[in-house]
Amino acid sequence: MKTLALLLALVALLAVLPFVGSDYALSFTIQLLMFTSLAYSWNIIGGYAGYTHFGQVAFFGLGAYVGALLVGAGWHWLAAAAAASLAAIALALALGSAMLRLKGSFFAIGMYGLARVGENFALGFDGITQGGTGLYLTPTDLTPIYAVLAAIALALIAFTHRLDNARFGLQLLAIREDETAAEALGVRTTRLKITAFMISAAAPGAVGALYASYLAFIDPATAFAPMTELTTIAMVLLGGLGTVLGPLVGAVVLSVVNELLWSRFPELYLGLVGIIILGAVLFMPRGIVNAFAKRRWRWVSAPRAGLRRLADAARPVPAASPARTPAE
Amino acid sequence: MSTLTLAAPRSTAPGLRDDILVVEGVSKRFGGRIALDAASLEVRRGSITGVIGPNGSGKSTLFNIVAGALPPDGGRVRINGRDTTRHGPAQVCREGVGRTFQISRLFSEMTVLENLVAIAHGKSDVEAVERARELLDFLEIAGLRDKWGSELSYGQRKLVEIARALMLEPTLMLLDEPFAGINPRLQNRIVEHLDALRRNGLTLFFIDHEMRIVLEVCDELYVLAEGRVIARGAPEAVRADPAVAEAYF
Ligand SMILES: Nc1ncnc2c1ncn2[C@@H]1O[C@H](COP(=O)(O)OP(=O)(O)OP(=O)(O)O)[C@@H](O)[C@H]1O
Ligand SMILES: [Mg+2]
Numbered sequence: 001m002k003t004l005a006l007l008l009a010l011v012a013l014l015a016v017l018p019f020v021g022s023d024y025a026l027s028f029t030i031q032l033l034m035f036t037s038l039a040y041s042w043n044i045i046g047g048y049a050g051y052t053h054f055g056q057v058a059f060f061g062l063g064a065y066v067g068a069l070l071v072g073a074g075w076h077w078l079a080a081a082a083a084a085s086l087a088a089i090a091l092a093l094a095l096g097s098a099m100l101r102l103k104g105s106f107f108a109i110g111m112y113g114l115a116r117v118g119e120n121f122a123l124g125f126d127g128i129t130q131g132g133t134g135l136y137l138t139p140t141d142l143t144p145i146y147a148v149l150a151a152i153a154l155a156l157i158a159f160t161h162r163l164d165n166a167r168f169g170l171q172l173l174a175i176r177e178d179e180t181a182a183e184a185l186g187v188r189t190t191r192l193k194i195t196a197f198m199i200s201a202a203a204p205g206a207v208g209a210l211y212a213s214y215l216a217f218i219d220p221a222t223a224f225a226p227m228t229e230l231t232t233i234a235m236v237l238l239g240g241l242g243t244v245l246g247p248l249v250g251a252v253v254l255s256v257v258n259e260l261l262w263s264r265f266p267e268l269y270l271g272l273v274g275i276i277i278l279g280a281v282l283f284m285p286r287g288i289v290n291a292f293a294k295r296r297w298r299w300v301s302a303p304r305a306g307l308r309r310l311a312d313a314a315r316p317v318p319a320a321s322p323a324r325t326p327a328e
Numbered sequence: 329m330s331t332l333t334l335a336a337p338r339s340t341a342p343g344l345r346d347d348i349l350v351v352e353g354v355s356k357r358f359g360g361r362i363a364l365d366a367a368s369l370e371v372r373r374g375s376i377t378g379v380i381g382p383n384g385s386g387k388s389t390l391f392n393i394v395a396g397a398l399p400p401d402g403g404r405v406r407i408n409g410r411d412t413t414r415h416g417p418a419q420v421c422r423e424g425v426g427r428t429f430q431i432s433r434l435f436s437e438m439t440v441l442e443n444l445v446a447i448a449h450g451k452s453d454v455e456a457v458e459r460a461r462e463l464l465d466f467l468e469i470a471g472l473r474d475k476w477g478s479e480l481s482y483g484q485r486k487l488v489e490i491a492r493a494l495m496l497e498p499t500l501m502l503l504d505e506p507f508a509g510i511n512p513r514l515q516n517r518i519v520e521h522l523d524a525l526r527r528n529g530l531t532l533f534f535i536d537h538e539m540r541i542v543l544e545v546c547d548e549l550y551v552l553a554e555g556r557v558i559a560r561g562a563p564e565a566v567r568a569d570p571a572v573a574e575a576y577f
Contacts, residue, residue, distance in 0.1 A: 166453070167445065167446065167448065167453055167456065170438070170442055170445055170446035171446055171447075173435065173437070173438055173442070173446065174435050174438070174443075174446040174447065176437075177435035177436060177437055177438060177477075178433050178434075178435055180397070180433070181429065181433035181434075181435070182435075182446070182447065183416075183417045183418055184395060184397055184417040184418075184421070184427060184429075184433075185421060185426070185427070185447040185492065185493065185495075185496065186417075186418050186421030186422065186447060186449055186496055187418065187446070187447055188418055189418075304439075304442060307441065307442065307445060307453070307457065308439075308441065308474065310453060310454060310457045311441055311457050311460070311461060311473065
């Protein structure tokens with residue numbers, strides 16, 4: 001309920017913004033929505049399944065190039081974004097079974113390597129990508145791009161809310177907690193991990209393509225920027241890893257802080273952002289959402305509340321009947 | 329006690345052994361170390377069968393091989409007559425095998441209810457929650473439902489692990505030292521629960537150190553020493569075996 005109310009409020013806010021806000025506000029919100037989507041996507045595999053990694057930007061970059069090339073070939077930017085999303089999902093499927101065999105830091109670093117491979121391919125195949133020069137697109141109207149990004153972000157919040165209250169989410173958490181035990185108890189870990197990985201690649205692919213349309217330009221350094229990766233992860237950690245609202249809270253807080261500091265202290269701002277993240281992680285190691293949930297702040301709905309409600313509502317077990325002898 | 333449905337016991341012709349688990353000449357070495365040396369055993373359907381043996385005698389290794397968590401170097405494992413030697417752990421589960429671990433492996437950042445529901449198979453969420461509630465009632469730990477895995481005491485973990493394995497509606501339960509390190513009162517409670525489960529048709533195969541419980545609950549007992557089965561039979565007979573006394577005490 002709380003999440004639904006929050007979603008509705010967000011929809012209302014996002015719906016009026018293009019009419020009342022300045023170009024600057026629109027641009028800021030586009031980037032915020034982009035990062036919100038990236039953070040929610042990363043949270044599915046990194047937060048829920050516990051497979052944290054530094055390579056999501058590989059899907060983003062692939063999406064950016066697929067999108068830019070298709071738009072350059074005359075596709076509508078929306079169709080190009082859909083195709084970019086499919087390309088990212090396909091890449092996740094192709095890599096999933098090999099990459100997700102790696103555990104812990106090996107997976108994290110392996111994925112970082114993948115992003116670097118992507119960047120170098122974009123540089124190297126300059127017959128297609130124009131290499132370091134980058135691809136230029138005809139600028140389009142930003143408002144529809146903004147609307148699509150808003151829809152993606154809202155869909156991801158709703159999806160995460162469902163995930164948090166569904167068995168699929170619990171199974172991912174079980175993988176995070178103890179993959180060997182989960183597998184020993186019959187959880188099909190490989191299939192679940194690959195599914196989660198593909199879901200977590202879908203939005204970054206699309207968002208990458210939309211970003212290229214938004215900039216009307218893409219080059220390898222922009223498409224595969226480690227800064228995009230680190231900002232996304234910092235947002236999830238700051239807000240709360242493996243929570244429904246964490247990525248949103250993290251994305252909003254960090255984007256606002258970023259913007260305020262960047263305009264006031266252009267030279268120092270990255271360092272200041274770093275200090276703020278450090279402080280937050282030190283004092284709220286489990287993120288803002290968890291810190292507040294602990295203090296029983298009512299606006300944070302309890303994790304996996306749906307399941308608990310189901311157990312409360314379940315019909316009472318008949319009292320004092322002996323263990324039933326099973327029928328043949 | 330709650331209503332608890334388990335698999336129906338299969339009836340067999342009198343005098344004929346109906347083995348749910350057959351281990352034939354299974355060997356395993358870790359580097360130069362021989363953990364299991366051509367060990368063979370059978371677990372009768374509907375029985376409570378125990379394995380004892382000194383530290384490092386290969387008991388957990390045997391369980392891990394049966395459960396599909398470790399591949400054996402040689403030998404065969406059959407469950408319900410089917411060869412499961414090359415099965416992975418999830419496949420062995422599908423054959424109706426549930427297990428607990430020597431060192432608790434609860435999902436610690438999940439509640440007890442979530443621990444159970446997460447591994448349910450072939451059930452809707454509502455059915456899974458219902459089953460979890462029945463099991464928690466049956467094991468008299470309904471009060472722990474919303475506690476985090478990390479909040480539980482050692483003994484509570486053992487009980488929750490048993491409940492979690494029962495979520496799979498197994499026909500064979502592998503329990504790795506369910507009685508170790510817990511107080512005698514709780515041990516007795518677990519014995520009672522296991523007995524009730526067996527009466528419902530479940531086969532129990534467990535590892536233990538303590539003679540007292542083994543003698544009390546087992547129908548049949550195996551003794552492992554240095555990876556070999558050195559004795560088998562009714563608990564009293566095994567205890568009287570001089571070879572066992574030599575290896576074990
Ligand atoms: N994964 C492993 N890698 C290397 N050696 C192992 C491994 N697992 C077990 N061993 C060795 O194999 C032998 C048998 O171990 P196992 O755990 O099966 O014994 P156990 O009978 O369960 O002992 P305990 O009573 O201490 O639980 C021991 O010598 C042990 O050190
Ligand atoms: Mg052991």
